Amino acid sequence: MGEGTTVMAGAQGPSFASLYGDRDPVSVLMEYGQTREVTVEFTEFSRSGPDHASCFHTAAIVDGVQHVDGVGSSKKVAKKEAAEKALKTIYDKGRKRLKEANFEMNNTFEDQTDLSHAHKIKLLTRGVLELAEETQLVYYTKDKIAAAIVLEMHHGRFVAVGLGTGNRCILHQHMRDDGGRIIHSHAEIIAKRAFIRYLYKQLERYEDRRGHHLFERNPVTGKLKIRDDVKLHLYISRPPCGDASAFPTIGNGPTRMKAIRKQGQLRTIIEDGEGAIPTDSYIPAGESGSERLRIMTCSDKICRWNALGLQGALLSHFMDPLYLSSVIIGSYSGDQREHIPRAIFGRLTTGDLRQDLQPPYRVNTPEISYPDADLHDNYNINKSRQYYVTWTFGDAGVEVIDGMTGAMVGGSISAKESRLSKQAFFASFRSLCRKFNRPDMLKTSYKEAKLLSEDYQASKTTLYQHFQTCGYGPWYSVENNYSVDSFS
Structure with a gap:
């Protein structure tokens, strides 16, 4: 896979101890067995040494595999050590398998020539996700929504480069203005x-005088662009929230007409979990009189990606927009299948947006694929937990985030910024400014750096005007309403 197989320098996972903190390792190991439906037991205690200084021995047996003995001055201490050693072995094994997960899954496809691209991406994501969760021991749950960005390389192999689970948003009281919290999880x-x-990470490695597996220079814009022989795919285990999911059935008669009139509306998620509300709707304060956070839905954000690209404002200083070739939906219910195209790109094809967007920005219409019935993901999101897992290709291990606080799990939440936070990205952006000789950008705040990406901002303004002109409603900006981007 060429340069793409290189493990990122400095991409360390969370420490083993942070995965369960101060919790009793025996309890953690038992919970591990319950969530993964495997047996966990301990061997009978043996005793060694003289009576006045004897040692007890036992070992954990997980799914029929006996791990290294735990030794201690009491049965309790020996059992605790045995559990710790078993957890460490499981953790290390999971990290090693995760490193090779993409390659192992691609090897299985070589003998399955009848599989479509969508099925390969689906199976790849499932396999990598399962291995990623082996590297975190406490917050695993079968009931989850999963998504991944997958690269299809020029030699026909697939690489899951960005992985995430979750369906929560930060609570208003945990919002901070330093860019250290994840707002939308x-x-x-x-x-x-x-x-x-x-x-x-890949831009840090790029050199004009050398070839790169992902980027090449665009002679027209002078910026980097994704190579023509590389494709981007988005896998989601279920339709995105918002316009794609708001109409599982639209009924008959007046009910049907009312539902049709509301199709296409831009919507916000309400932190109290009251569904996706149109952006032009008034939302009263909570019972305590506190403000309630509103965040644009995933349907709307994916729709925006299909006009502005996935790279965002900061990276637009260095590269052209990156567009999806396809979106793969793992499962759906009712008539959601007919709403997904409208939600994620159909709203861009009405009106004059195609003519109004200036190159290299454009209206992107990715192919949408659905798996066969036997490949459906049947995740019960009502039972999902507030913790989510994220992993980037090349990282030694996953990161676990509390979706309600937006902070990394492990230790004091006030000191745990995610590697996916705005703060972390701004640090990486400043590093690129030094690399690509943009010292003018080093004196800006995060918000100023975004605003100085003029072509991106102009295209965003054009897009938002299009939504208003077509009657879809205003875009609700978290930054404009909560001032979370002004850190430097």
């Missing part, structure tokens, strides 16, 4: 942010 958004992290 839905799987699609997390996968995209993990992909952005991958782009930063």
Whole structure:
């Protein structure tokens, strides 16, 4: 896979101890067995040494595999050490397998020539996700929404480069103005942010005088662009929230007409979980009189990606927009399948947006694929937990985030900024400014750096005007309403 197989320098995962903190390792190991439906037991205690200084021995047996003995001055201490050693072995094994997960999955495809691209991407994401979760021991859950950005390389192999799970948003009281918290923790958004992290790492390696597996110089714009023989795919285990999911059935008669009139509306998620509300709707304060956070839905954000690209404002200083070739939906219910195209790009094809967007920006219409019935993802999101998993290709291990606080799990949340946070991305952006000789950008705040990407900002203004002109409603900006981008 060429340069793409290189592990990123400095991409370390969380420490083993942070995965369960101060919790009793025996309890953690038992929970591990319950969530993964494997047996966990301990061997009978044996005793060695003289009576006045004897040692007890036991070992954990997980799914029939006996691990290294734990030794201690009491049965309790020996059992605790045995659990710790078993957890460490499981963790290290998971990290090693995760490093090779993409390659192992691609090797299985070589004998399955009848599989479509969509099925390969689906199976690849499933396999990598399962291995990623082996590297974190406490926050695993079967009931989750998962998403991934997958590269299809020029030699026909697939690489999951950004992975995320989750369906929560930060609570208003945990918002901070230093860029250290993750605000929107839905799987699609997390996968995209993990992909952005991958782009930063690859841009750090780019050299004009050498070829690169992902980028090449655009002679027209002078910026980098993705190679013509590389494709981007988005996998989601279920339709994105918002316009794609708001109409599972639209009924008959007046009910049907009312639903049709509301199709296409831009919507916001409400932190209290009251569904996706049109952006022009008034939302009263909560019962305590506190403000309620509103965040644009995933349907709307994916729709924006299909006009502005996945790279965002900061990376637009260095590269042309990156567009999806396809979107793969793992499962759906009712008539959601007919709403997804409208939600994620159909709203861009009405009106004059195609003519109004200036190159290299354009209206992108990715292919949408659905798996066969036996490949459906049946995740029960009502039982999902507030913790989500994220991983970027090349990272030694996954990161676990509390979606309600927006902070990395492990230790004090006030000191745990995610590697996907705005703060982390701004640090990477400043590093690129030094690399690509842009010292003028080093004196800006995060918000100023975004605004100085003039072609991106002009295209965004054109897009938002299009939404208003077509009657889809205003775009609701978190930054404009909560001032979270002014850090430097």
